Amino acid sequence: MKTKTANLEPSSFRDPDAFIFFFNNELYRQINQRSRENFDFFLDSGLYQKLVEKKMLVSHEEVSLKLAITENAYKIIKPQPIPFVSYPYEWCFSQLKDAALLTLEIQEMALAYNMSLKDASAYNVQFIGYKPIFIDTLSFEKYKEGEPWIAYRQFCQHFLAPLSLMAEKDPRLNFLLRDFIDGIPLDLTSRMLPWTAKLNFSLLTHIHLHALNQKRMANKKINKNKYKMKKFQMMALISSLKSAIKKMRMKNFQTEWQEYYHFTNYSDESFEYKKLLFKNFLGKIKPKSVLDLGANEGIFSQIACQNGAYTIACDIDSLAVEKAYLEAKKSKNKLLLPLIIDLTNPSPSLGWENTERKSFSQRIKVDCVSALALIHHLAISNNLPFTLISQYFASLGKYLIIEFVPKEDSNVQKLLQNREDIFDEYSKEGFEKAFGKYFQILEQKKIKESKRVLYLMKRR
Amino acid sequence: MAKTSLRLAFVLSLVFFLAPPKVYAYLDPGSGSYLVQIIIASIAGLGYLVKLKWGKIKTFFSSTGKKGAKDENQDSQS
Numbered sequence: 361m362k363t364k365t366a367n368l369e370p371s372s373f374r375d376p377d378a379f380i381f382f383f384n385n386e387l388y389r390q391i392n393q394r395s396r397e398n399f400d401f402f403l404d405s406g407l408y409q410k411l412v413e414k415k416m417l418v419s420h421e422e423v424s425l426k427l428a429i430t431e432n433a434y435k436i437i438k439p440q441p442i443p444f445v446s447y448p449y450e451w452c453f454s455q456l457k458d459a460a461l462l463t464l465e466i467q468e469m470a471l472a473y474n475m476s477l478k479d480a481s482a483y484n485v486q487f488i489g490y491k492p493i494f495i496d497t498l499s500f501e502k503y504k505e506g507e508p509w510i511a512y513r514q515f516c517q518h519f520l521a522p523l524s525l526m527a528e529k530d531p532r533l534n535f536l537l538r539d540f541i542d543g544i545p546l547d548l549t550s551r552m553l554p555w556t557a558k559l560n561f562s563l564l565t566h567i568h569l570h571a572l573n574q575k576r577m578a579n580k581k582i583n584k585n586k587y588k589m590k591k592f593q594m595m596a597l598i599s600s601l602k603s604a605i606k607k608m609r610m611k612n613f614q615t616e617w618q619e620y621y622h623f624t625n626y627s628d629e630s631f632e633y634k635k636l637l638f639k640n641f642l643g644k645i646k647p648k649s650v651l652d653l654g655a656n657e658g659i660f661s662q663i664a665c666q667n668g669a670y671t672i673a674c675d676i677d678s679l680a681v682e683k684a685y686l687e688a689k690k691s692k693n694k695l696l697l698p699l700i701i702d703l704t705n706p707s708p709s710l711g712w713e714n715t716e717r718k719s720f721s722q723r724i725k726v727d728c729v730s731a732l733a734l735i736h737h738l739a740i741s742n743n744l745p746f747t748l749i750s751q752y753f754a755s756l757g758k759y760l761i762i763e764f765v766p767k768e769d770s771n772v773q774k775l776l777q778n779r780e781d782i783f784d785e786y787s788k789e790g791f792e793k794a795f796g797k798y799f800q801i802l803e804q805k806k807i808k809e810s811k812r813v814l815y816l817m818k819r820r
Numbered sequence: 821m822a823k824t825s826l827r828l829a830f831v832l833s834l835v836f837f838l839a840p841p842k843v844y845a846y847l848d849p850g851s852g853s854y855l856v857q858i859i860i861a862s863i864a865g866l867g868y869l870v871k872l873k874w875g876k877i878k879t880f881f882s883s884t885g886k887k888g889a890k891d892e893n894q895d896s897q898s
Contacts (some may be wrong), residue, residue, distance in 0.1 A: 508858055513853035516853075565856075566860065569856055570853065574853060574856075576852060577851040577854075578851075580851050582851040582855060587855060588858075589858050592868060592869070593861040593865035596865040596868035597860060597861040599864070
């Protein structure tokens with residue numbers, strides 16, 4: 361009877377201690393009897409209180425056991441909601457770095473309270489705006505004297521491996537996390553890193569030596585009574601991981617981005633005018649959530665935030681997202697979540713039965729979609745028909761603010777420079793006809809000193 | 821102690837010059853990760869202790885240094 365109205369969340373099947381379910385569209389978590397001791401210790405020791413006070417962990421309230429799904433329920437909790445669930449392969453370098461540091465700081469604090477993290481999965485961290493927050497209240501267990509950190513390998517695979525690859529090789533390598541759902545294998549990381557990475561003692565030990573030892577010890581049993589780790593040694597291990605991660609920087613990043621993002625063909629005046637138009641359109645519809653597609657470094661996303669909307673700023677370029685995140689962090693913007701999304705190939709559903717991690721399209725539902733200076737990239741660079749673009753945008757949000765960039769525009773001309781113009785449909789009329797199928801055009805304004813037009817549309 | 825350090829230095833230089841072989845473990849109980857973190861934690865732990873006791877070590881050496889100097893002075897006086 362109960363299971364008919366409640367839906368189990370497919371991503372939480374791995375944990376025998378607890379699972380997540382939805383009831384009346386709200387998220388709950390059932391804590392099973394077997395984790396009673398650890399969960400009570402977590403609350404009674406004061407660790408939970410401390411982490412919530414410091415905003416490092418989601419808070420929760422205990423609700424009636426009547427909601428229990430199975431008989432072995434010990435407690436039912438209702439965790440603080442997260443505005444939008446994102447995944448590590450959608451994060452830029454600094455987001456993954458901050459998530460890693462949060463995990464290590466939590467482990468340090470847990471050790472001070474005689475507890476330890478049993479998981480160090482990057483999926484246990486979420487972002488509320490610029491701020492990473494730990495979401496797994498059931499990851500804490502009592503510290504056992506002499507035992508090493510059980511989550512060490514997972515930490516290296518989920519955090520250290522992708523971060524080192526992004527820092528030492530290429531920031532786009534975070535996409536490997538999409539293929540390796542339990543983190544990037546260390547032998548692969550070790551083979552991909554440039555040889556100079558071996559000069560870094562932390563990478564030499566945590567990645568290369570670790571990978572070598574995995575091979576050497578594969579299929580071997582270890583005498584756990586002989587090899588023990590004292591608590592101060594575990595603290596030293598955590599602190600060495602922390603300093604290794606803090607020191608990580610993306611090579612060539614500072615020098616490249618300066619020149620990288622100044623390719624707009626706007627005059628300052630028309631850029632300011634476009635900002636004003638965008639602000640006016642937002643003021644008319646007052647969205648609570650905005651999805652800014654092709655957000656670049658997030659200048660227009662910030663306007664949406666100022667308008668009070670929780671804004672997800674997506675861009676294909678990891679360096680643009682990096683810049684947007686650093687800016688959000690600097691201004692402590694809790695409404696701006698920048699993510700790396702390739703709109704022509706958004707994150708698919710992954711994992712067991714393809715249900716463990718939801719696709720981008722499954723997760724995203726917003727009040728307003730904005731697509732500024734994007735349509736020519738989709739229609740011309742990617743040969744996407746207007747109808748398909750408008751159909752997809754209509755599935756994402758109720759309102760649409762979209763900029764039409766005509767063929768005469770110098771940027772479109774650049775795209776057509778070395779190819780045949782097969783885009784007969786690409787005109788203002790063709791655009792309005794195709795988008796009119798899914799949207800009602802509420803308003804359109806010409807952008808001063810340019811041939812571009814900004815539209816406000818509402819889904820039919 | 822010296823033996824362990826030598827062995828560790830040997831392993832690290834091996835890691836430095838060799839690429840790791842591909843891991844195709846069919847049943848991997850994670851012993852490699854277990855052992856490697858104990859090795860790293862032992863090294864890091866040593867540094868941690870030195871840092872923690874640095875004051876004491878410094879005073880120990882400076883006091884023995886002074887004592888030595890004092891003894892020499894006394895010797896030269898006598």
